[in-house]
Amino acid sequence: MFFAQVAPDSIVTPDIAWTALVPHLVLAGGAILMLMVWSLAGRWLPRWLPSMVTAAVGLGAAIGSIHLWRRVTDADRGPFSAVADSVGIDGFSVFLTVVISLTVVFAALLADGYLRRERLDGPEYHVLLLLSAAGGVTMATANDLIVLFLGLEILSLAVYVLAGYHNRRAQSQEAAIKYFVLGAFSSAFLLYGIALTYGATGSTNLVDINAYLRSTVLVDDGLLLAGFALLLVGLGFKVSAVPFHTWTPDVYQGSPTPVVAFMASGVKAAGFAALLRVFVVTFGTYADDWKPILYALAVATLLVGAILAVVQNDVKRMLAYSSISHAGFMLIGVHAASADGTASVLYYLAVYSVLVIGSFAVVGVVSGTGDGATTVGDFAGLGARRPWLAFAFTVFLLAQAGVPLTTGFFAKFYAITAAVDGRSWALAIVAMLSAVIAAYLYLRIMIAMWLEGSDDDAPIRVPVGTVVVLGVAAAFTIGFGIFPEPIVDLARDATPALVNSP
Amino acid sequence: MPPVLLAEASFPVIPAMVLTPLVGAVAVALLPRGRARMAQPLAVLFAVVTGAISVWILGDFDTADAGFQFVSEQGWVDALGISWFAGIDGISLFLVVLSGLLFPLAMVAVDPGHDHKAYFAWLLVLEAGCIGVFVALDLFMFFVFFEIVLVPMYFLIGKWGHEDREYAATKFFLYTMFGSALMLVGIVSLVVLHAQGADVDLTFNLVEIAETQALATNSARLIWATFALAFAVKVPMFPVHTWLPDAHTEAPTAGSVILAGVMLKMGTYGFLRFGLYLFPEASTTFAPLMITLGTIGIVYGAVVATMQRDLKRLVAYSSIAHLGFIVLGTFALNTEGIDGGLLQMVNHGISTGALFLLVGFIYERRHTREISELGGLQKSAPLLAGVFVLVMLSSIGLPGLNGFVGEFLVLVGAFNAHRWWAVIAATGVILAALYLLWAYQRVFHGRADGENETMPDLRFKEGLVLAPFVVAIVFLGVYPKPVIERMEPAVDRLVAHIETFVDDFDEPVADDGAGTGFDDIEVEEHDAEEGAADAGTPTEAAEGGAD
Numbered sequence A: 001m002f003f004a005q006v007a008p009d010s011i012v013t014p015d016i017a018w019t020a021l022v023p024h025l026v027l028a029g030g031a032i033l034m035l036m037v038w039s040l041a042g043r044w045l046p047r048w049l050p051s052m053v054t055a056a057v058g059l060g061a062a063i064g065s066i067h068l069w070r071r072v073t074d075a076d077r078g079p080f081s082a083v084a085d086s087v088g089i090d091g092f093s094v095f096l097t098v099v100i101s102l103t104v105v106f107a108a109l110l111a112d113g114y115l116r117r118e119r120l121d122g123p124e125y126h127v128l129l130l131l132s133a134a135g136g137v138t139m140a141t142a143n144d145l146i147v148l149f150l151g152l153e154i155l156s157l158a159v160y161v162l163a164g165y166h167n168r169r170a171q172s173q174e175a176a177i178k179y180f181v182l183g184a185f186s187s188a189f190l191l192y193g194i195a196l197t198y199g200a201t202g203s204t205n206l207v208d209i210n211a212y213l214r215s216t217v218l219v220d221d222g223l224l225l226a227g228f229a230l231l232l233v234g235l236g237f238k239v240s241a242v243p244f245h246t247w248t249p250d251v252y253q254g255s256p257t258p259v260v261a262f263m264a265s266g267v268k269a270a271g272f273a274a275l276l277r278v279f280v281v282t283f284g285t286y287a288d289d290w291k292p293i294l295y296a297l298a299v300a301t302l303l304v305g306a307i308l309a310v311v312q313n314d315v316k317r318m319l320a321y322s323s324i325s326h327a328g329f330m331l332i333g334v335h336a337a338s339a340d341g342t343a344s345v346l347y348y349l350a351v352y353s354v355l356v357i358g359s360f361a362v363v364g365v366v367s368g369t370g371d372g373a374t375t376v377g378d379f380a381g382l383g384a385r386r387p388w389l390a391f392a393f394t395v396f397l398l399a400q401a402g403v404p405l406t407t408g409f410f411a412k413f414y415a416i417t418a419a420v421d422g423r424s425w426a427l428a429i430v431a432m433l434s435a436v437i438a439a440y441l442y443l444r445i446m447i448a449m450w451l452e453g454s455d456d457d458a459p460i461r462v463p464v465g466t467v468v469v470l471g472v473a474a475a476f477t478i479g480f481g482i483f484p485e486p487i488v489d490l491a492r493d494a495t496p497a498l499v500n501s502p
Numbered sequence B: 001m002p003p004v005l006l007a008e009a010s011f012p013v014i015p016a017m018v019l020t021p022l023v024g025a026v027a028v029a030l031l032p033r034g035r036a037r038m039a040q041p042l043a044v045l046f047a048v049v050t051g052a053i054s055v056w057i058l059g060d061f062d063t064a065d066a067g068f069q070f071v072s073e074q075g076w077v078d079a080l081g082i083s084w085f086a087g088i089d090g091i092s093l094f095l096v097v098l099s100g101l102l103f104p105l106a107m108v109a110v111d112p113g114h115d116h117k118a119y120f121a122w123l124l125v126l127e128a129g130c131i132g133v134f135v136a137l138d139l140f141m142f143f144v145f146f147e148i149v150l151v152p153m154y155f156l157i158g159k160w161g162h163e164d165r166e167y168a169a170t171k172f173f174l175y176t177m178f179g180s181a182l183m184l185v186g187i188v189s190l191v192v193l194h195a196q197g198a199d200v201d202l203t204f205n206l207v208e209i210a211e212t213q214a215l216a217t218n219s220a221r222l223i224w225a226t227f228a229l230a231f232a233v234k235v236p237m238f239p240v241h242t243w244l245p246d247a248h249t250e251a252p253t254a255g256s257v258i259l260a261g262v263m264l265k266m267g268t269y270g271f272l273r274f275g276l277y278l279f280p281e282a283s284t285t286f287a288p289l290m291i292t293l294g295t296i297g298i299v300y301g302a303v304v305a306t307m308q309r310d311l312k313r314l315v316a317y318s319s320i321a322h323l324g325f326i327v328l329g330t331f332a333l334n335t336e337g338i339d340g341g342l343l344q345m346v347n348h349g350i351s352t353g354a355l356f357l358l359v360g361f362i363y364e365r366r367h368t369r370e371i372s373e374l375g376g377l378q379k380s381a382p383l384l385a386g387v388f389v390l391v392m393l394s395s396i397g398l399p400g401l402n403g404f405v406g407e408f409l410v411l412v413g414a415f416n417a418h419r420w421w422a423v424i425a426a427t428g429v430i431l432a433a434l435y436l437l438w439a440y441q442r443v444f445h446g447r448a449d450g451e452n453e454t455m456p457d458l459r460f461k462e463g464l465v466l467a468p469f470v471v472a473i474v475f476l477g478v479y480p481k482p483v484i485e486r487m488e489p490a491v492d493r494l495v496a497h498i499e500t501f502v503d504d505f506d507e508p509v510a511d512d513g514a515g516t517g518f519d520d521i522e523v524e525e526h527d528a529e530e531g532a533a534d535a536g537t538p539t540e541a542a543e544g545g546a547d
Helices: A002-006 A017-042 A049-064 A066-073 A091-117 A123-141 A143-163 A170-201 A206-215 A220-239 A247-254 A257-282 A284-310 A315-336 A338-365 A387-401 A407-421 A425-451 A464-482 A485-493 B015-029 B034-058 B091-110 B118-137 B137-147 B150-160 B165-198 B206-212 B217-235 B241-251 B252-277 B280-307 B311-330 B335-366 B381-397 B402-417 B418-446 B450-454 B462-476 B481-501 B524-535 B540-545
Strands: A080-082 A087-089 B006-008 B068-077 B081-086
Touching: A017 A049, A017 A066, A017 A080, A017 A087, A017 A091, A017 A123, A017 B418, A049 A066, A049 A091, A049 A123, A049 A247, A066 A087, A087 A091, A087 A123, A091 A123, A091 A338, A091 A464, A091 A485, A091 B418, A123 A143, A123 A257, A143 A170, A143 A220, A143 A257, A143 A407, A170 A206, A170 A220, A170 A247, A206 A257, A206 A284, A206 B335, A220 A257, A220 A284, A247 A257, A247 A315, A247 B034, A257 A284, A257 A315, A257 A338, A284 A425, A284 B450, A315 A407, A315 A425, A338 A387, A338 A407, A338 A464, A338 A485, A387 A407, A387 A425, A387 A464, A407 A425, A407 A464, A407 A485, A407 B165, A425 B150, A425 B165, A425 B462, A464 B418, A485 B068, B006 B137, B015 B034, B015 B068, B015 B081, B015 B118, B034 B091, B034 B118, B068 B137, B068 B481, B081 B118, B081 B137, B091 B118, B091 B252, B091 B335, B091 B462, B091 B481, B118 B150, B118 B252, B137 B150, B137 B165, B137 B206, B137 B252, B150 B165, B165 B206, B165 B217, B165 B311, B217 B252, B241 B252, B241 B311, B241 B462, B241 B481, B252 B280, B252 B311, B252 B335, B252 B481, B280 B311, B280 B402, B311 B335, B311 B402, B311 B418, B335 B381, B335 B402, B335 B418, B335 B481, B381 B402, B381 B418, B381 B462, B402 B418, B402 B462
Parallel strands: B006 B068
Antiparallel strands: A080 A087, B068 B081
């Protein structure tokens, strides 16, 4: 009786368009199902099964997005929102959903051999991976700042744990703590930014915010601008833009290598999804206010990433700093705030994810048991010891350096085009200079691999899952490097839209 | 402006020329480990096929046609207006042929010593890249090839080079990448501004952009600067030449031959094809600067070459001087200068390529490049000494050998355009005689002692490799007409193009029009045009030549 007084007669629950949530449900449902099955029957299941199941779930989520892609690119139906306008399904979100899902597939395949080598195998890694991907997909499809924050937290909490997954390695623990403390801090910034934006516009729904900003001239926009700044801090942390990057090298160096591969691809994709949707799409009318800040962020990110990458001696740290520099290239696309700019970021994310996963796949194999042998010297003579492994790594490094006929070149080219199209020549020049500086770092690794000898002849075991990842990634990098058109077209079709249900 | 003729090829020779070496590279790389000895013959086979195609192109080339021939076009990334668009005209023809012929010779000439498979695979990739640069008529495609050649060359220097190879390879890669990085921004800016200026979709089509000239003067000048920097590094021009001595010296012999023979020409060719053609106004504006830098390069390269103790480094610095001549001729902006520059590109490829081969042969025998440790080789290796003399004289520019024709035309062109620069540049010819003859004296004359006394002479295979060089040196020296008459229409068209689009520019010709003194090596059409130049305004004459 007591409860009856408090509760309303009926709670109005929103209609849920389950079909729109297929990727979310597959990822999250897969995670929960796995946790249950393995806690009940784990001891009877083979050790390779978790990573296979995870890869299958990731693939399932990607395939489950195809019908959404058909629907949103269909001229008659187009983008739509679901679950009381909190989830927006458009080409943009579907594209990133597929990217994030596929990074899960790769990360799972990499983890198989790695976890068994480090004797960490079990379903927990995979469950966390799937949950974080579900969070990432939620971010990519968020149509509401609160949902965005929820997605970010689901993603982040799982990745904090993954960073510390190697429980016998002090660096891994350190990475987890560092990532967690700083990440929690940045989440607070983001949340505060959301609160201020709500205060300024009266809504957390992106469509409403956009409509409000379009139709209203704010006499005093201090609150809104403060909201922008705080949102940018929170999201800048996730995409490791300078000056919010300081966690990146330490966390990348300490975390288990397959986790790093996921962090640099899937997590980054989710971060850029949020950045694009919030700033370019929602706050598009205020572009003049936030563009200068992004300009400065992009320049700093490009240069600091490239310069600090060159002076490192640890390959994981090098790749961490180079990933910062690559984030700078993507920030250029964000700064352009145009259709081409958004498409260039999407293209960059898709191809860079493959590159960075491939790179860390090689690092994870070479680092050896204990995951510690990651200095440049440890790569010496790899060309003689494992020519194909060294060849694959060379492909990824050359692509990251932006050598033509690889996906990396076209990604840079497209980002530059977006910048020039927006008349930001200085930004384009800074970007290319940073690419030259960073090239030195990739050359250093290649010199070690091909031109230096090594007296270390310990066998390097390459697990089957890693072979598959390397093969697919290298073929992707060269194949779509020579014929970039299919992915360019997909990225151009993946336009973001702001729609609420009528 | 007459529309540029684009003659389609009956058979896709250009794709075949680019793809053959690539297929070869894959085939060589996939040879089973035990069959590594097969790498060289297989690679040479593919290179010879490519060379044969280039010779076929030379034969099938329509001399009278000033436009692009053998054109092949194919969409690539339609959304951004990028396409595979390739063709050959008189400007690129001989560079394509030079690449086609130099590669098989360089492959046969020297044995890399280790890792044969990778070595020959990289050389074939390099060949595809080099040919691609010279045939590309799409800016994106050009940049792709321009940049991709860095990778094989980097590995060739880094893995098969001499002592300081890693340093030299890295320096080479970063230096050239720095130059072209800004050019990428320039290319994209050019394309975007062209699309806005001409109100068309994005297109990377060179001919379309060049013939429209939709850019504002200042934008064109700034973009020209990015192109010029990339080409200047590649040439290399003073003061961005410092990568060259290291790269040339440390590269394996075949690498040096290709670097000097083909890759340096990418810069000078770039100036012609992209600098002058795309930016006529900016090119004329900055011509004095380029001529000054070219002249400095001539004198500087020669002086520094004189000081060298390392024979290979000496040849490397002599390249800087020779390429200064090419830049000088190009930016004289008249038919003689550009003709001479083009001819000099081919000649330099032949002479310096042969010089690097000879130095490589000496190094293989004596394992040193120090001039002071060599001496009296004339006695132990008379044949090698004989070929060296001929090649050296061609490099100095002795009349009757190929080097003379090019340098002479360059100096005539430069004299008509900027008299005093030509005078200074002419001292470069004297200095060339100084450093090369002096080097020859120290290496081949005198008393042979120690190992110098017993150094074996040229082997049969080496002689066979050098024979084409010798033939070319003499043939082009005595009878350069077949080469010049194929270059001439395209060069005339280029000069006319500049005159059309630059209001106050007339082709700098001799004041009296007659006293140039090279009529005997000119072709008829040009004589007629010279006559017209006497009678009418130079603009009309040049346009008449382009029709």
